[in-house]
Amino acid sequence: MRPKLNAQPNKSLIDGIATLQALATSPDPVGCRELARRLNIDSVKVNRLLKTLAYLGIARQTADRKYTAGPGMHVLAAQSLFASGLIRNALPVLENLRRFGHTVALGVLWQDNVSYLFHAPPGLEASRGLGRIGLLPATTSGIGIVLLSEYDDADIRELYQGRDIPMFPEGIEQLLAKLAEVRRLGYARVHVADDRDHHIVALSTGDPAHAGVAMSGWIPEAATAPLIEALRAAATEIGG
Amino acid sequence: MRPKLNAQPNKSLIDGIATLQALATSPDPVGCRELARRLNIDSVKVNRLLKTLAYLGIARQTADRKYTAGPGMHVLAAQSLFASGLIRNALPVLENLRRFGHTVALGVLWQDNVSYLFHAPPGLEASRGLGRIGLLPATTSGIGIVLLSEYDDADIRELYQGRDIPMFPEGIEQLLAKLAEVRRLGYARVHVADDRDHHIVALSTGDPAHAGVAMSGWIPEAATAPLIEALRAAATEIGG
DNA sequence: ATTGTCGTTGCTATATTAGTATCACATCAT
DNA sequence: ATGATGTGATACTAATATAGCAACGACAAT
Structure with missing residues (x-):
């Protein structure tokens, strides 16, 4: 049923997607440290993942440097839902x-x-x-x-x-x-x-x-x- | 405008999201080598990313071992679009x-x-x-x-x-x-x-x-x- | 048989990431 | 003012997770 964990699972991707989802499901902008607490991941790591997502346009930083969904999130969503x-x-x-x-x-x-x-x-x-x-x-x-x-x-x-x-x-x-x-x-x-x-x-x-x-x-x-x-x-x- | 590349961008996440998008926009199931060719990434790497996505439920393997969108893709999409x-x-x-x-x-x-x-x-x-x-x-x-x-x-x-x-x-x-x-x-x-x-x-x-x-x-x-x-x-x- | 794909994995060097310490900047109560 | 706490962000280095090679078995076409 659930696929087995393969030879070399990519942990960065797993944590990155978890971050992406946590960001998506947060109704308000969140800071990296709070997100890290929710995910139980080191905050520095979450910060770097968020910055990577921001670089991709999937996350976006508000004026007070908190993170929220960016345009890439909608693109991703539209692609995955409708494709x-x-x-x-x-x-x-x-x-x-x-x-x-x-x-x-x-x-x-x-x-x-x-x-x-x-x-x-x-x-x-x-x-x-x-x-x-x-x-x-x-x-x-x-x-x-x-x-x-x-x-x-x-x-x-x-x-x-x-x-x-x-x-x-x-x-x-x-x-x-x-x-x-x-x-x-x-x-x-x-x-x-x-x-x-x-x-x-x-x-x-x-x-x-x-x-x-x-x-x-x-x-x-x-x-x-x-x-x-x-x-x-x-x-x-x-x-x- | 476009966020600068940060100190430690997570390359696995970047390639992983690219793979995710390529998978989402492919109307038919695709194999890892073909996807790798489209993305211009090493096929072994793509294979491992796909297996990781499959583990997360975002990708799914068909009977002939090709990959297609899994239920997690719809969850991700629903979350990101509507959240x-x-x-x-x-x-x-x-x-x-x-x-x-x-x-x-x-x-x-x-x-x-x-x-x-x-x-x-x-x-x-x-x-x-x-x-x-x-x-x-x-x-x-x-x-x-x-x-x-x-x-x-x-x-x-x-x-x-x-x-x-x-x-x-x-x-x-x-x-x-x-x-x-x-x-x-x-x-x-x-x-x-x-x-x-x-x-x-x-x-x-x-x-x-x-x-x-x-x-x-x-x-x-x-x-x-x-x-x-x-x-x-x-x-x-x-x-x- | 041969040759070409395909998805997949073991192996090992090394590029990449984790975690520490630290910074500059806020906000708060003293 | 002052100190205490919060934040996001980075440099540094150690260690680990990943990249790329080579190879396997399975399948298909020739």
Whole structure:
């Protein structure tokens, strides 16, 4: 599942990307020492990485010498989001799914997190649905569950070894049972145990699967089938 | 203008990001040797960078061992695009600008290129306007011109030293004259010398300026003022 | 078989980076 | 003023992480 560490992993690149992400997810400009503290890396090192990113135009220094995202960040983002074509292909399909009056979402699994690329409750202007939510624990998300089910049990055990699993208080066996159910059905149906009594239905798209589509809202058992059918059509249209 | 190369620039990070971008902009899966040829970097080095990116989940190997974008790429993209809030703030404003019936665009200047984050001709579904166009030479773009005008002449000379300037066959002086005009007016008005006889009006947003908004289409001299006014309102709303 | 790719790794010299100490500049409370 | 703390940034040197060579097995075309 997770690729093994290769012969000569480039540590500078690993730390550099971590810095890049920490910078990207910081809503306000940050100084190098504070960023270093967040990342638990030496501040001099972070400073040099930031200066390198600034040289590339990916970071930018504000008037008070703090760092923030630069134009290169947007270029990088635009390239990586749209070059693959995932979002561009998916958006019209997702808008079409909104006719059911439920929340529509598209997300990817990354390690044990889900990142939503699109997440729009009914009524929200479609263009506002982009990137509304950052990272969520995979097990709290319908898309996360359905994408986790693509891995085999050994991988899942390794991933969650020695850690609490959000939404699965009984631990790994409870999660594995859920994933087995998802594999059997071919889709995930998850009950959201809050006061709104919502359900999520989700399935995966892409070959190999790397993204998930979902609808959530008040979905009684009887209404599941047609929604799954619509999702399946959407998934094939998006993912090829 | 362009940040100086610092004391200890991290070369691994520079090459790593170059590899990341090359991977992102490749529509099909690529092998490490081919990528190395495109980047003019040693193929063994590229291989190790790719394996590191794969370890991070940003790259992914296909069945035939070629490399393509992985889920981490989408996470990175989503984080960098939306964390800053630029796109999220801008989209509703841009949609509103489309009422004039012209092409509406939002872009950033990166080195001597412009990257469009949004570019929608009239009639196009708004959500399709995202990331339609990759990189364009800055001098061929209204947004590029208005963002270049934020730099002073010395920077511009350095940027284009010893190189041809697209759309400015007479060279650097012709470009500098145009930029001076833009600074005087406070916006760019550019004539697109093709058979459609279009004009672009563009102005910058953000403080310090790092993005540009533009409208293009058949815009006679007399119609410029109200468009500029609308753009200016949009720019302050987007950029703060 | 031959020849050409391809991705990948072991090896070793050395270029590159890590971490110390230190600087100049802020801001704050004394 | 004064000292104490914060910041970002750099020179220095030791040590380590990386570059580049050569080579491997796998595949494809000839």
